[in-house]
Amino acid sequence: MSTTTAPAPFRPAVSPDPSIAGIPFSRHLRVELRKLVDTRAGFWLLAAIGILTVAAVAIYLFAVDPSELTYLNFVAVTATPQGMLLPVLGILAVTAEWSQRTGLVTFTQEPNRLRIVSAKLLALLVAGLAAVALSLAVAALGNVLGIALRDGAGTWNFEAAGVRDFVLVQLIGLVQGFAFGMLLMNTAAAIVLYFVLPIAWNILFTLVGGLADAAPWLDLNTALAPVFNGDTLAGNDWSHLAVSGTIWVLVPVALGLVRLLRREVK
Amino acid sequence: MWEGLRLRQARAMITVEELSKRYGAYAAVDRVSFRAEPGSVTGFLGPNGAGKSTTMRMMAGLTPPSAGHSTILGVPYEQLPNPGRHVGVLLDASAQHAGRTGREVLRLGATVMGLPRTRVDEMLEVVGLSGTEGERRVGNYSLGMRQRLGIAHALMGDPQVLILDEPANGLDPAGIHWMRGLLKSFAERGGTVLLSSHLLHEIEVVADHLVVIGRGKIVADGSKAELLTAVGTLVRGLDAGALALSLDDAGHPYTTAHDGGYLVEATGEQVGIAAAKAGVVVTELRAADGAGLEDMFLQLTSDDAREKVSA
Numbered sequence: 178m179s180t181t182t183a184p185a186p187f188r189p190a191v192s193p194d195p196s197i198a199g200i201p202f203s204r205h206l207r208v209e210l211r212k213l214v215d216t217r218a219g220f221w222l223l224a225a226i227g228i229l230t231v232a233a234v235a236i237y238l239f240a241v242d243p244s245e246l247t248y249l250n251f252v253a254v255t256a257t258p259q260g261m262l263l264p265v266l267g268i269l270a271v272t273a274e275w276s277q278r279t280g281l282v283t284f285t286q287e288p289n290r291l292r293i294v295s296a297k298l299l300a301l302l303v304a305g306l307a308a309v310a311l312s313l314a315v316a317a318l319g320n321v322l323g324i325a326l327r328d329g330a331g332t333w334n335f336e337a338a339g340v341r342d343f344v345l346v347q348l349i350g351l352v353q354g355f356a357f358g359m360l361l362m363n364t365a366a367a368i369v370l371y372f373v374l375p376i377a378w379n380i381l382f383t384l385v386g387g388l389a390d391a392a393p394w395l396d397l398n399t400a401l402a403p404v405f406n407g408d409t410l411a412g413n414d415w416s417h418l419a420v421s422g423t424i425w426v427l428v429p430v431a432l433g434l435v436r437l438l439r440r441e442v443k
Numbered sequence: 444m445w446e447g448l449r450l451r452q453a454r455a456m457i458t459v460e461e462l463s464k465r466y467g468a469y470a471a472v473d474r475v476s477f478r479a480e481p482g483s484v485t486g487f488l489g490p491n492g493a494g495k496s497t498t499m500r501m502m503a504g505l506t507p508p509s510a511g512h513s514t515i516l517g518v519p520y521e522q523l524p525n526p527g528r529h530v531g532v533l534l535d536a537s538a539q540h541a542g543r544t545g546r547e548v549l550r551l552g553a554t555v556m557g558l559p560r561t562r563v564d565e566m567l568e569v570v571g572l573s574g575t576e577g578e579r580r581v582g583n584y585s586l587g588m589r590q591r592l593g594i595a596h597a598l599m600g601d602p603q604v605l606i607l608d609e610p611a612n613g614l615d616p617a618g619i620h621w622m623r624g625l626l627k628s629f630a631e632r633g634g635t636v637l638l639s640s641h642l643l644h645e646i647e648v649v650a651d652h653l654v655v656i657g658r659g660k661i662v663a664d665g666s667k668a669e670l671l672t673a674v675g676t677l678v679r680g681l682d683a684g685a686l687a688l689s690l691d692d693a694g695h696p697y698t699t700a701h702d703g704g705y706l707v708e709a710t711g712e713q714v715g716i717a718a719a720k721a722g723v724v725v726t727e728l729r730a731a732d733g734a735g736l737e738d739m740f741l742q743l744t745s746d747d748a749r750e751k752v753s754a
Contacts, residue, residue: 191456191481191517194603199524200555208554215551216542217580278538281505282548282596285532286555288504288521442505 200287205296213270213304222266226308229258234319238327246329249407251316252343259308261372263347264354266304268367270297271358271437280442290438298355305351309344338409346404349397353426359433362440375425393417397425456481456604456635457502461511464497464659471497473659474511479637479652481603484630486650486667487639488740494659495639496534499608503532515604527556530604531597536589536613541582545572545592548581549599556600566595571621586613594622598629605629607638611645623649643740655740676711679704679727680718689721690714706731 213219233254238246271294274280287293323329354371361367375398382392382399392399393414400417403410410418455478464472472494479485489495500506502513504520515523515530523529539548549563567577570591581589590613597605605626611619626636626649640646646653653670655663663670677700680686686705690697695709695717704727707714711728718725 191454193516193518193523193529197525197528200557204555204557208551211551211554215544215547216540218542273540277540278535279540281534281538282552284505285503285534286527286552288523288526439507441507442500 200292202292202296205287205292206299209270209293209296209300210303212273213266213300216273218269218273219266222262222269223304226259226262226266227311229262230255230308230311230315233258234315238319238323243323243327243329246320246323246327247332248316248320248335249332249339251319251323252312252335252339253407255312255316256343256347259312259347260350263305263308263351264357264371265368267301267351267354267356268358268371269364270301271355272362272364272367275362276364278443284442291434294359294434294437298352301351301355302348305348306344309347312343313340336409342404342410345410346401349401349422349426353397353429356426356429356433359437360429362436394420395424397421454480457485457513457515457606457637459498459502459511459513462498462501462508462513463510464494464501464506465509470659472501472508475656475659475661476511477654477661477664479604479635481635482630482633483651484626484636484638484649485652485654486646487637487654487656488643488646489639489641489656490740491641493641493656495641495656496608498656499534499606499637499639502606503534505534525556525600527552527600527602529600529602530606531600531602532606533590533593533597533610534606534608536586536593536610539581539589539592542580544578544580545584545588546577548592549577549595552596552599558599562599566599569598570595587615587618590614590622591618594625603633604635605637607636609639609641611640611642619645675706675708675731676714677704677706677727677729677731678714678718678725681724681726685721685723686718686725689717689723692721693717700731 214223234251237251237254241250274283283293284290320329320331320333324331354367357367357371358364361370375396378396379398382388382396388395393402394400394417400414400421403414457479459478460476462472462475463470475494475498477485487495487498497506501508502515502520512519514520515526520526520530526532543551546563546567549566550560552558553560553562564574564577567574572588572591572595576584576588581592584592590610594607594610597607611622614622626638630636630651638646638650647667650667652666653663654661655670675697678686678690683703683705687697690705690707693709693713693716695707695713697705697707700706709717711730715725715728718728
């Protein structure tokens with residue numbers, strides 16, 4: 178839009194009230210955090226993450242052989258429900274603006290859409306870190322209870338690198354969900370594709386023998402496999418993660434951003 | 444004349460200049476220009492699909508225009524710091540999260556705009572939503588309640604300008620009456636209101652100025668008085684007094700047009716006969732132009748109507 182095309186032979190007598198300042202980013206962040214919990218869907222999704230985390234630890238505590246009751250294993254059982262639900266949180270945070278059409282208000286109050294997207298992503302990362310912290314805390318409680326109630330192994334062999342990888346895996350899923358949400362702008366499509374596409378992709382690499390060597394470079398789940406197997410990421414794993422993460426997270430984020438910034442809000 | 448125009452431009456709170464939106468070959472909005480001034484209600488009138496909403500979305504920075512530009516308070520919408528404090532926008536009352544309560548919707552708005560939380564309850568009261576209604580989820584609201592909530596949201600930032608798309612939709616007669624009063628008093632306090640409607644009668648009660656759009660183009664733009672002049676015949680004679688007497692004799696009601704002729708509520712033939720009887724020389728006799736907004740509007744509507752009206 179160009180304002181130079183219209184000749185301006187006069188100084189307009191009207192102008193915005195100079196005493197009204199712009200919207201600080203902190204207010205957007207507060208609002209986006211609140212929007213994660215103030216709808217029924219958002220509230221129950223977050224509640225489900227909490228409840229399933231506690232439930233997974235409780236069930237594991239009594240379901241397995243005491244020798245397997247280690248901190249590492251407790252953390253691992255919380256990872257599964259969170260790994261499935263955090264991406265949904267990321268998807269809903271952005272698709273609701275389109276499917277519930279709240280974007281009409283959101284982007285009217287803040288025409289700079291990039292600020293909204295940044296606030297959303299930051300709010301999601303805060304929620305994701307809180308969920309991971311809950312995991313680590315509930316798993317620790319489980320481990321203590323395992324020692325006390327079932328004479329569990331109770332080892333605490335979960336080093337800083339393990340925590341780092343766990344946080345990384347969960348946040349990658351969250352951001353990937355957010356990216357799919359931006360790209361598809363439709364809740365159902367984003368959720369289905371988020372779960373189906375990597376599985377189909379993974380099957381492809383498993384079935385086609387010749388692709389096995391390429392798998393960790395092109396398939397995010399293969400690249401993250403060491404973490405799921407209880408190892409920590411090291412050496413070449415980082416290169417795998419960088420390449421497959423670019424394909425599955427950074428490129429969708431970039432394309433999603435382009436779409437979101439350009440799309441007409443209706 | 445130029446001074447007058449400059450003054451008009453200088454005071455315009457909303458300016459839309461040559462705004463266009465094309466979707467492929469289809470021109471949804473085609474070089475639309477108009478202004479809205481403080482202390483007045485401007486009605487943006489047009490049949491469904493005429494381009495009203497697209498124009499309003501472009502004005503609010505939601506739809507990038509193909510050409511042209513618009514300003515609010517002298518600047519493009521995107522450049523307004525904290526836009527909600529300057530201009531209250533309600534483009535679609537149904538565009539709210541069904542799972543959020545009405546109060547929560549206002550609370551989010553108040554937070555973004557940097558308003559105290561007390562403003563939420565104030566606004567619920569202003570638009571006549573009770574405390575318990577505020578606690579209900581928007582998914583359970585009637586369209587009328589959503590309109591009230593949307594108007595509360597638009598007014599919350601105490602803006603100077605209001606842009607409302609079909610705000611009367613879904614309101615009951617009492618609600619429509621209430622909203623007219625609200626918009627009139629907003630304009631009387633010096634505010635600028637632009638509201639759209641596809642119903643002429645709904646808008647002519649409240650608007651001071653009318654902008655009519657059809658198939659993406661502006662087809663009429665003027666004060667209500669100018670545009671609502673009744674259908675009739677414009678006649679001018681050498682002897683204006685004698686002409687007036689002849690019309691009186693024939694029993695044709697008339698009003699004096701701005702430049703000395705008469706606007707007569709009769710056909711050209713009837714007026715001609717009346718003048719001939721009195722021996723008055725007629726210098727001009729034609730259908731009154733600018734008249735018949737309703738006819739024009741009906742024409743616009745029926746041209747686009749899915750069901751063709753047989754003539």
